[in-house]
Amino acid sequence: MSTLVTRNHAIIEAWVSAGARVLDLGCGDGTLLDSLMRKKHVNGLGVEIDQEKIISCLRKGICVHQTDIDQGLSNLDDMSFDYVVLNATLQVIHKPYRVMEEMLRVGRFAIISISNFGYLQNRMRILAHGRMSEHIRFGLEWHDTPAIRFVSVTEFMRSLGHMGIAVTDARYFLPLGMTSVDPPLKDLLVKEAIFRLRRD
Numbered sequence: 001m002s003t004l005v006t007r008n009h010a011i012i013e014a015w016v017s018a019g020a021r022v023l024d025l026g027c028g029d030g031t032l033l034d035s036l037m038r039k040k041h042v043n044g045l046g047v048e049i050d051q052e053k054i055i056s057c058l059r060k061g062i063c064v065h066q067t068d069i070d071q072g073l074s075n076l077d078d079m080s081f082d083y084v085v086l087n088a089t090l091q092v093i094h095k096p097y098r099v100m101e102e103m104l105r106v107g108r109f110a111i112i113s114i115s116n117f118g119y120l121q122n123r124m125r126i127l128a129h130g131r132m133s134e135h136i137r138f139g140l141e142w143h144d145t146p147a148i149r150f151v152s153v154t155e156f157m158r159s160l161g162h163m164g165i166a167v168t169d170a171r172y173f174l175p176l177g178m179t180s181v182d183p184p185l186k187d188l189l190v191k192e193a194i195f196r197l198r199r200d
Contacts, residue, residue, distance in 0.1 A: 020082040026089035030057035070094045073102040081107040113194040118152030118187035153186040166200040
């Protein structure tokens with residue numbers, strides 16, 4: 001499990017209210033939902049496409065639905081969840097706008113994390129070595145990575161504005177393990193970020 005995924009769990013747990021209805025898109029092996037169910041007594045549902053990860057969820061007693069997130073959430077009713085989570089998954093989504101629209105159709109809040117492609121170290125690596133950081137590509141080479149979306153913090157927030165989506169809370173991860181709620185020069189200094197969103 002990547003650093004981004006595990007580090008975000010504590011923040012998500014703090015944001016999610018006890019007893020809430022939570023939909024976790026790209027839930028992986030169900031680690032987040034398992035923790036939320038134990039600590040916050042949430043009513044959780046996972047969405048995952050990988051068969052082995054689905055089996056891991058089922059072993060944890062987690063309800064999980066096998067589907068491709070890009071196909072939408074048409075089988076779910078409007079406002080049927082309090083929180084819809086997309087943690088460390090946006091980079092592999094083919095239709096991010098559609099997915100974000102669907103998240104805020106079926107849920108009151110959306111929680112989305114991103115890796116900042118504009119981060120200074122990524123820019124320096126391209127200048128010095130002529131290649132992207134493997135971190136941005138999930139530790140894989142360009143031809144093996146599932147990552148297809150490389151977005152900066154400014155681009156992401158601009159898209160939210162165009163879509164009529166408001167940021168209700170955010171955390172920005174800086175070098176040396178530091179975290180900030182509103183750092184300067186976000187595109188240069190922020191490595192990763194996580195946002196809690198709602199309809200504006």
